[in-house]
Amino acid sequence: MTKDTPSEPALAPRTRDAEATKARILKAALNEFARYGLAGARVDTIAEKAKANKRMLYHYFGSKEELFQIVLENAYLDIRQAEQKLRLHELDPVEAMERLVRFTWEYYLKHPEFIRLVNSENLHRGQHLRKSKLVSIFSRKLVEMVSDILDRGVAQGVFRPGVDPVHLNLTIAAIGFYYLTNRYTGSIIFERDLMDKAALDERLAFNIDTILRLVRA
Amino acid sequence: MTKDTPSEPALAPRTRDAEATKARILKAALNEFARYGLAGARVDTIAEKAKANKRMLYHYFGSKEELFQIVLENAYLDIRQAEQKLRLHELDPVEAMERLVRFTWEYYLKHPEFIRLVNSENLHRGQHLRKSKLVSIFSRKLVEMVSDILDRGVAQGVFRPGVDPVHLNLTIAAIGFYYLTNRYTGSIIFERDLMDKAALDERLAFNIDTILRLVRA
DNA sequence: CGGATAACGCACTATCTGGTTACTTCCCGG
DNA sequence: CCGGGAAGTAACCAGATAGTGCGTTATCCG
Structure with a gap:
């Protein structure tokens, strides 16, 4: 304008x-x-x-709440759009899966605001995100993407059949998100610096391994 | 008194x-x-x-913050004590592992206050939990417990060696915690009621499967 | 050029909020 | 049975906080 x-x-x-x-x-x-x-x-x-x-x-x-709502929606749209740019369909299933786990981890790492915003929104029972129409549309594409990788993997015999793409999505997010969102209490409880460079690299490798063991035939 | x-x-x-x-x-x-x-x-x-x-x-x-601190510490002590009552050392490794995953899930499910408190504390960068001496002591026992299961499993040839008990602990917590703490945004994004009875049962089964695939030889 | 429109800013307020002052009431040991 | 300390209470306060009323100034279009 x-x-x-x-x-x-x-x-x-x-x-x-x-x-x-x-x-x-x-x-x-x-x-x-x-x-x-x-x-x-x-x-x-x-x-x-x-x-x-x-x-x-x-x-x-x-209002403050409406501002929060827009900030939150923008944050979700940003990650969903970044996911779409991965072009996972061009990779073979195992590589695609690994790339998605790696991307998710690195996105959370680079955007700590995102995980904090999501936590805040869940403290408020999702009442702001619910008002967004766009987020649902973009999220559907994410599930389709994972579903597609899974299907291709099963067809090639490298993945086992019957893995629910929603649960897989949740798990990929969970193993990265939890580690990073609870970095403070986690570092206290386990008496080691979870944000140390070596610790972060180790976690990413562990996460990729976890997901591949979960889907492999 | x-x-x-x-x-x-x-x-x-x-x-x-x-x-x-x-x-x-x-x-x-x-x-x-x-x-x-x-x-x-x-x-x-x-x-x-x-x-x-x-x-x-x-x-x-x-003060308000000191009250929060005590509430938080009590919450942690409660879950750590409940874990100790599981007597996992009496079970064979696979059963013990399954029981721990199940317990963790059910505890989070029964105590939504716990996960919300932990999130709040991490928003505040762990500054209140840091002041607790007791929590560190009790947490060490948790790591030992998992470590013991893992060792016994390796000795029996049912688990693979080299799994870091801290990462395993984090993962067991993560796959339950994330699902439940993000129940609101999750239900919106994946367009299904994550708190539906059937969905919860399915998730528990999925989580047990995820962890066993991760540790099995 | 000129005036309508939109961007911008100051100063204000009603209400809320964590924390406190100053007091009364109850209980129990000697 | 009585006096002192602990449990309990009401009223209050200063600073903070979300939200506004209203006036000013830049910009753009006819």
């Missing part, structure tokens, strides 16, 4: 730019909600970090 | 009973913290639900 005239350099600092302001608010909100949860996040802090006026935040997003 | 005189019936409603009041506050706090998280929980609500005066809460526990 509000675009620079083509002749002007794009980097010229616009004094007024609704899209840019919205984007800054969303980014600051993602950070704040991920750090402190929905209840712990402070609207004033979000506005400040976004270098935007709080009034703008309410103008564009309505 | 404050005990009824032996001649009086223990159930006689004492008008003043420090231990009972503390217990009521802890119970109400467990509920409130599990429901709304540390930031979302309300001290007034805890006092009200405990049928205690807020001043008592501060008198016995010092």
Whole structure:
């Protein structure tokens, strides 16, 4: 909508730019909600970090909860889109499976905001995600993707039949997500630094092994 | 300390009973913290639900955070003690492993407060659990327990060698914990009721299978 | 160029929230 | 049976917090 005239350099600092302001608010909100949860996040802090006026935040997003909802939806859409870019159908089943486990792990590792946001949303019983139409659509593609790998593997005789793609999806997510979301209590309980580089590499290898043992014929 | 005189019936409603009041506050706090998280929980609500005066809460526990800390520690001690009662060393390795997976799942299912508390604590980077000395001690026993099962299994040739008991522990927890903590977003994303009786049974069976495939020779 | 529209900002408030002050009531040991 | 300490209570407070009313300024289109 509000675009620079083509002749002007794009980097010229616009004094007024609704899209840019919205984007800054969303980014600051993602950070704040991920750090402190929905209840712990402070609207004033979000506005400040976004270098935007709080009034703008309410103008564009309505309320703290609606802002959270949009931040959460965006986070889900981001991971679902990244998954689609993997082009797993081009790989043979074992490689595809390994790549998916690796991707999931690395995505969680690179995006700790995502796992924290998901936890917050589940504390609130999924009431915000439920309002998103897009998330369901994109999630279906994920299940189809895994289903396809599984089918191809069974056809080639490398995977055993009868593995539920939803349970497999849940398990791939679980073994990475749990380790990383509970990194703090986990490090205390098991008395070792779970976020140590070597520990992370070891975990990824363990996870790939776990999933392959689960699906192999 | 404050005990009824032996001649009086223990159930006689004492008008003043420090231990009972503390217990009521802890119970109400467990509920409130599990429901709304540390930031979302309300001290007034805890006092009200405990049928205690807020001043008592501060008198016995010092602050909201210290109360949270004690609630969290109690929750961990409870699960660790329940695990010790399983007497897994009396079972053969495969049965012991299956029993542990089953127990973990059923404990999480019966104690949704536990998983919610753990999530809240990890949002706060483990800063409260770190202060507990007891939790580390009891956790060591858990690792030893799994280690023992694993060793016995290897000696009998039913389990493969080289499985790290910490990673195994993490995985047993993960596949149950993740499913249950993300029951809300999971049900939305996969468009099926993850908390349906049949779905729960299916998941338990899947989890047992996953772990056995992981450790079997 | 000029005025409508949208971006932006200040200052305010009603309410909530963790924590406290100052008090009363009960119980038990000597 | 009585005095002191512990259990219990009501009212209160200061700071924080989500949300707004209203005025100002930049931008863009006719």
